[in-house]
Amino acid sequence: xxxxxxxxxxxxxxxxxxxxxxxxxxxxxxxxxxxxxxxxxxxxxxxxxxxxxxxxxxxxxxxxxxxxxxxxxxxxxxxxxxxxxxxxxxxxxxxxxxxxxxxxxxxxxxxxxxxxxxxxxxxxxxxxxxxxxxxxxxxxxxxxxxxxxxxxxxxxxxxxxxxxxxxxxxxxxxxxxxxxxxxxxxxxxxxxxxxxxxxxxxxxxxxxxxxxxxxxxxxxxxxxxxxxxxxxxxxxxxxxxxxxxxxxxxxxxxxxxxxx
Numbered sequence: 001x002x003x004x005x006x007x008x009x010x011x012x013x014x015x016x017x018x019x020x021x022x023x024x025x026x027x028x029x030x031x032x033x034x035x036x037x038x039x040x041x042x043x044x045x046x047x048x049x050x051x052x053x054x055x056x057x058x059x060x061x062x063x064x065x066x067x068x069x070x071x072x073x074x075x076x077x078x079x080x081x082x083x084x085x086x087x088x089x090x091x092x093x094x095x096x097x098x099x100x101x102x103x104x105x106x107x108x109x110x111x112x113x114x115x116x117x118x119x120x121x122x123x124x125x126x127x128x129x130x131x132x133x134x135x136x137x138x139x140x141x142x143x144x145x146x147x148x149x150x151x152x153x154x155x156x157x158x159x160x161x162x163x164x165x166x167x168x169x170x171x172x173x174x175x176x177x178x179x180x181x182x183x184x185x186x187x188x189x190x191x192x193x194x195x196x197x198x199x200x201x202x203x204x205x206x207x208x209x210x211x212x213x214x215x216x217x218x219x220x221x222x223x224x225x226x227x228x229x230x231x232x233x234x235x236x237x238x239x240x241x242x243x244x245x246x247x248x249x250x251x252x253x254x255x256x257x258x259x260x
Contacts, residue, residue: 010177010196016229017236018177020154020196022222029151029224035243036146038138039250041080042233043071043108046135051127055092057118062126065118067142069098070111070231071132075238077107082134084108089127092120108132111232145233146243152176154223156194157206163214172206174217175199177225180209 006022021029048063055062071084085104090096099113120126137144156179181194202208206215228236 008196010198010225012236014235015232016227018198018225018227019240020177020223020225024222024224026153026224029226031247032240032243033149033151033226035246036149036228036239037144039136039246040145040239040242041134041136042073042143042145042231043078043084043132043134044140044142045069045071045086045130046133047131049129051129052125053128054124055118055120055126056124062118062128063130066130069101069115069117070145070233071108072111073134073145073233074107075234075242078134080134080136084132086130086132087128088117088130090120090125092124093122095119096126145230146228146239147231148227148229151224151226154179154220154225156180156218156220157210158216158218159210159213160216161214163212169207172215173204174206175204176227178217179220179223 005024008020008022010018010020012019021032024032045063045066048059048066050059050062053059053062087102087104088096088100089102090100096117096119097113098110098115098117100117101110103109118126135143137146152175154177155174157174158180176199178197178199179194180197197209206217228239230236230239234242
C-alpha cells in the first residue's frame with residue numbers, strides 16, 4: 001500500500017541482522033541509517049575519578065578504555081543527560097575486566113563481561129569511580145550503539161539464457177542479498193517478489209549460483225536491504241524501533257513549528 005513500508009527480516013540475531021524494506025526511497029533509507037547511528041542515545045562513561053592507580057598505565061588511557069565499554073541502555077526510564085555511577089576496585093596480580101565494574105543502576109551495566117581494561121601486577125591497584133551519561137551518537141562516536149549500519153539496493157537476478165561458449169569466464173561478483181525467480185509480470189504485485197538469497201551462500205559469485213547461464217541483474221525499485229550490528233547496548237530490533245521513533249518525533253516537531 002502506498003505510504004507504507006513492508007519489512008522482512010532475512011537474518012536476525014540479538015546483535016546483528018539483515019532485513020529488507022520495500023516501499024522506501026533512498027532518501028528515507030539514508031535517514032533511517034543516520035538515525036540509527038546518530039540519534040539513538042546510549043550510556044557511555046564520560047567522566048572518571050581515580051582514587052588510586054598504581055598500574056603502569058596513565059589515568060587518561062584507562063579512562064579512554066572505560067569510555068569504549070558498551071553499557072546496556074533501557075528504552076525507557078531515562079532522559080538525555082542522566083548519569084549512572086560506576087565503580088571499579090581491583091588489586092593485582094589479575095586482569096581487570098568490564099565484568100568487574102560495579103553499577104549503581106542494575107539496568108545500566110557492561111554489555112560484555114570479558115572486555116579487558118588492564119592487567120595488574122603484584123601490589124598494583126586500580127580504584128576509581130566513573131559517571132556514565134546518556135547521550136546521542138551525534139555528540140560522540142562512543143555513544144553510537146549502532147556500530148555497523150549500512151544498506152544496499154535489493155537486486156533482482158534473472159536467467160535470460162545459456163552462456164555463450166566464448167563468453168568471458170571472469171567472476172561476476174555481487175554482494176548482499178539478491179531476489180531471484182521473480183516473474184517479469186504478475187497481476188498481483190506481491191506475487192512478483194522472488195526468493196531472497198544471501199550472496200554469501202554462493203561466495204558472492206553469480207557463476208556459482210547459475211553455472212553456464214547468462215543472467216541479468218537489475219535494481220528492485222523502492223527496496224533496500226539493511227545490515228545492522230549493535231555494540232550490545234540494545235538489540236537490533238530495539239535500535240531500529242528507537243530510530244523510527246526518533247524520526248517520528250522530529251517530524252512532529254517540524255510540523256508543529258511550521259504550523260505556528
